[in-house]
Amino acid sequence: MIEMFSYGFIQRALLAGILIGVLCAVLGVFLVLRRLSLIGDGLAHTTFGAVALALFAGLQGAAMLLVSLPAMLLVSIGILKLASKARLGGDAAIGIVSSVGISLGVMLAVVGKGYGVDLFSYLFGSILAISSAELVIAAALFIIVMALLWFYYNELVALTFNEEIASVSGIKVGFLNNLLAALTALTVVLAMKLVGIMLISALLILPASAALQVARGFRMTVILAVLFSIFSVVGGIVISFMLNLPSGATIILLAFTVFSLSFLLRRIRALSHRY
Amino acid sequence: MQELIKVDNLTCRHAGVEVLSGITFSVERGEYLGIVGPNGSGKSTLVRALLGLMPISQGFINILGESSESFTKWNQLGYLPQNMGHMNPSFPATVAEIVQMGLLAGKRLPRRISRDDHREVLEMLELLGIGHLHNRLIGELSGGQQQRVMLARALVNKPELLIMDEPTAALDPEIRERFYEMISQMNKTSGTTVLLVTHDSGTIGKYAYRMLYLDKKALFWGTFEEFCKSPEMTAFFGEHSQHLICHRH
Numbered sequence: 001m002i003e004m005f006s007y008g009f010i011q012r013a014l015l016a017g018i019l020i021g022v023l024c025a026v027l028g029v030f031l032v033l034r035r036l037s038l039i040g041d042g043l044a045h046t047t048f049g050a051v052a053l054a055l056f057a058g059l060q061g062a063a064m065l066l067v068s069l070p071a072m073l074l075v076s077i078g079i080l081k082l083a084s085k086a087r088l089g090g091d092a093a094i095g096i097v098s099s100v101g102i103s104l105g106v107m108l109a110v111v112g113k114g115y116g117v118d119l120f121s122y123l124f125g126s127i128l129a130i131s132s133a134e135l136v137i138a139a140a141l142f143i144i145v146m147a148l149l150w151f152y153y154n155e156l157v158a159l160t161f162n163e164e165i166a167s168v169s170g171i172k173v174g175f176l177n178n179l180l181a182a183l184t185a186l187t188v189v190l191a192m193k194l195v196g197i198m199l200i201s202a203l204l205i206l207p208a209s210a211a212l213q214v215a216r217g218f219r220m221t222v223i224l225a226v227l228f229s230i231f232s233v234v235g236g237i238v239i240s241f242m243l244n245l246p247s248g249a250t251i252i253l254l255a256f257t258v259f260s261l262s263f264l265l266r267r268i269r270a271l272s273h274r275y
Numbered sequence: 276m277q278e279l280i281k282v283d284n285l286t287c288r289h290a291g292v293e294v295l296s297g298i299t300f301s302v303e304r305g306e307y308l309g310i311v312g313p314n315g316s317g318k319s320t321l322v323r324a325l326l327g328l329m330p331i332s333q334g335f336i337n338i339l340g341e342s343s344e345s346f347t348k349w350n351q352l353g354y355l356p357q358n359m360g361h362m363n364p365s366f367p368a369t370v371a372e373i374v375q376m377g378l379l380a381g382k383r384l385p386r387r388i389s390r391d392d393h394r395e396v397l398e399m400l401e402l403l404g405i406g407h408l409h410n411r412l413i414g415e416l417s418g419g420q421q422q423r424v425m426l427a428r429a430l431v432n433k434p435e436l437l438i439m440d441e442p443t444a445a446l447d448p449e450i451r452e453r454f455y456e457m458i459s460q461m462n463k464t465s466g467t468t469v470l471l472v473t474h475d476s477g478t479i480g481k482y483a484y485r486m487l488y489l490d491k492k493a494l495f496w497g498t499f500e501e502f503c504k505s506p507e508m509t510a511f512f513g514e515h516s517q518h519l520i521c522h523r524h
Contacts, residue, residue: 169379218368
């Protein structure tokens with residue numbers, strides 16, 4: 001087992017997995033508490049269209065991010081604008097944008113014959129195939145997203161607690177909503193390589209939800225979500241390599257196991273308080 | 276006396292419908308003003324307009340020397356909203372973390388909380404008699420305790436002006452009474468200007484210096500005694516109803 005850690009591709013996968021797992025965990029706490037979990041799902045589905053567009057333009061590997069990153073940033077802001085300007089709920093806006101993204105992806109996959117297999121790999125992730133260039137980009141984006149989250153952390157906590165109260169504290173609510181959506185879009189683009197488009201939202205939701213079962217305090221929730229996420233990602237990559245299983249699905253099933261244990265712990269705690 | 280709030284000929288529309296029309300009143304420093312009116316009379320709309328959360332169709336609002344539409348002195352203003360009963364019960368923050376949020380208005384980005392800030396938070400919680408709850412999760416507390424936490428959050432910045440919108444709607448009568456006693460005491464001792472919105476005229480009569488009776492328009496603005504002696508209000512409510520309002524407290 002120790003031998004596996006000497007392989008370059010495993011080292012790259014673990015490093016990228018930890019970076020992406022940490023981002024998903026921190027963002028996930030804000031998204032779950034703001035009942036915006038599905039924005040990750042919607043953005044992930046739209047990423048399918050962005051990836052298809054990049055493949056259609058003849059881009060491969062790290063170069064694909066040149067199309068998918070700006071496209072997803074625009075989509076994330078578009079969802080918020082559509083929700084406010086078209087008098088729609090956030091769920092309807094996410095539904096519209098994600099279905100358009102998938103349709104665009106399917107259309108491009110049919111028109112540009114020959115890259116169906118590549119597209120399939122993005123649906124279910126292929127973290128073990130991550131390149132050095134992709135790892136460098138993931139590290140750079142990790143630093144940018146974490147720096148912004150650190151800078152606006154207290155404002156985001158206040159916004160998550162109550163938007164109206166945050167606004168009356170002089171916090172720029174509209175700007176922060178856009179920022180949160182943009183950071184989620186960046187993270188989703190990175191995470192598609194780790195767990196795949198179909199499972200990204202689970203990585204945003206499960207570690208945060210598990211932490212919410214057992215944590216006492218907001219800071220503790222964020223810390224536990226990060227630890228749960230790292231455990232799921234590292235454990236998932238190791239198990240998938242040893243048992244020759246798909247890495248994305250293994251990571252998510254491990255994250256679900258952590259969530260189930262946290263839920264159980266909370267129930268036991270509640271019962272012991274009662275009796 | 277300096278005016279902390281000046282509202283002149285305020286009109287607000289929502290989806291094309293006029294919800295407030297031609298409202299004029301002012302609040303002086305250290306005053307306790309009660310805004311009262313039936314459900315749907317525009318009380319909460321007025322509060323939202325004061326806080327810049329609702330666009331003004333006509334007229335102007337000056338609050339702490341600034342226009343409400345370009346207001347920046349958030350650190351001098353405390354706000355206690357209604358409907359805290361609708362708060363997410365699984366929100367994972369402790370009482371201390373919630374109260375800390377009240378200090379953010381006075382800070383520059385990245386708005387970090389220092390040890391001194393934490394001490395101030397604990398002092399405020401002690402002052403309101405809930406110091407022992409500082410490590411508890413907000414969702415574990417009773418409605419009355421939660422509302423005290425929210426009051427601590429509104430007061431921790433030592434604001435000049437405290438705006439409360441139906442702050443006791445979810446509380447039982449005994450806790451409600453204690454809550455208002457506490458606000459009244461704070462108004463008298465620290466000189467905090469208070470603007471209280473409620474549908475309960477009796478509460479206004481007991482605690483506020485002046486009242487504004489609202490029903491889309493300002494039907495009355497003056498002291499409670501003036502309200503009880505006003506022939507216009509007698510004509511509006513009928514003698515019996517006015518007597519009930521004026522003698523309930």
